[in-house]
Amino acid sequence: MTQQNKHPHNADEKDPLTHINEQKRARMVDLSDKDSTRRTAVAHSRVKMDPATLERIKQGKVGKGDVLAVAQVAGVMAAKKTSDLIPMCHPIPITGVDIHFSDNDRDTLFVEATVKTTGQTGVEMEALTAASATVLTIYDMCKAMDKGMVLGPTYLQKKTGGKSGDFIREEMGETF
Numbered sequence: 001m002t003q004q005n006k007h008p009h010n011a012d013e014k015d016p017l018t019h020i021n022e023q024k025r026a027r028m029v030d031l032s033d034k035d036s037t038r039r040t041a042v043a044h045s046r047v048k049m050d051p052a053t054l055e056r057i058k059q060g061k062v063g064k065g066d067v068l069a070v071a072q073v074a075g076v077m078a079a080k081k082t083s084d085l086i087p088m089c090h091p092i093p094i095t096g097v098d099i100h101f102s103d104n105d106r107d108t109l110f111v112e113a114t115v116k117t118t119g120q121t122g123v124e125m126e127a128l129t130a131a132s133a134t135v136l137t138i139y140d141m142c143k144a145m146d147k148g149m150v151l152g153p154t155y156l157q158k159k160t161g162g163k164s165g166d167f168i169r170e171e172m173g174e175t176f
Contacts, residue, residue, distance in 0.1 A: 019088060029086050034120040039161035041127035045111045045135045045154035053146040057138075064141045068101055071111075071137040074097040078133030079115050079126040086129070092119050094126060099134055100168055111135055112157070122162050128154060 021027040057067045064070075076097045083091040097114040103109045113130035115123040135151045142149065158168045 001139055011045065011135040026088065028090065029121075030085070031090060031120040036119050037161045038116070038118050039122045039159070040114065040116045041122060041124040041159040042155045042157040043113045043124075043127035043131040045113075047109045047111075047135050047138050048107055049109065049142065049151040050146045050148070051107045053142050053149070054103060054109060056145070057109065058103070062141060063144070067138055067141045070141060071134045072099045072101075074137035075111070075113055075130040075134035079123075079130040082126045082129040086125055088123050090121050091165065092117055092121060092123065092126070095121065097126075097130060099146065109138065111138075120132050122159055124148070124156050127159075128156060 018029050019026060054060050060066060076099065078085075079097045080094060083089040094115060094117050096114070098114045100112045100114075101109060102112075111131050111134045113127050113134060115127040115130060117123050117126075131154050135154070139149050139151060156167070156169065158166070160166045
């Protein structure tokens with residue numbers, strides 16, 4: 001995996017992890033002295049399914065309703081609730097969430113979640129949470145006809161802004 005600007009923190013004494021206090025216990029990072037900047041994160045995930053399931057989703061013939069519309073709303077809602085789910089995440093003012101779908105015309109539905117903010121910390125966790133909730137909702141809405149669906153991988157595709165700089169992941173195979 002190639003990436004730009006790996007996160008600078010490591011576990012040695014010269015450069016301690018910011019989520020660990022002096023007693024080596026977890027803590028929420030203090031953002032008080034950080035400047036607000038524009039930040040964006042993009043996460044990807046996917047659902048591999050029976051080809052007939054994908055076709056029914058695309059045709060809008062799933063008994064529980066419009067799978068993609070419901071999954072999209074679930075992703076947006078999840079991004080806004082990330083700090084309620086992940087203990088050390090800060091509640092942040094999200095300025096935008098967008099969920100996009102594509103498929104391979106066979107058996108895989110791809111999800112791309114983009115989250116934006118102007119703030120003191122990034123939105124990587126919010127993008128990952130949005131992508132995860134989106135694929136979980138797809139599973140929930142289609143499990144009656146296809147319990148064998150496989151979710152993931154879910155991963156950060158890119159992030160911009162902040163002290164650590166930009167990050168771009170090389171493609172992980174078949175995606176957008």
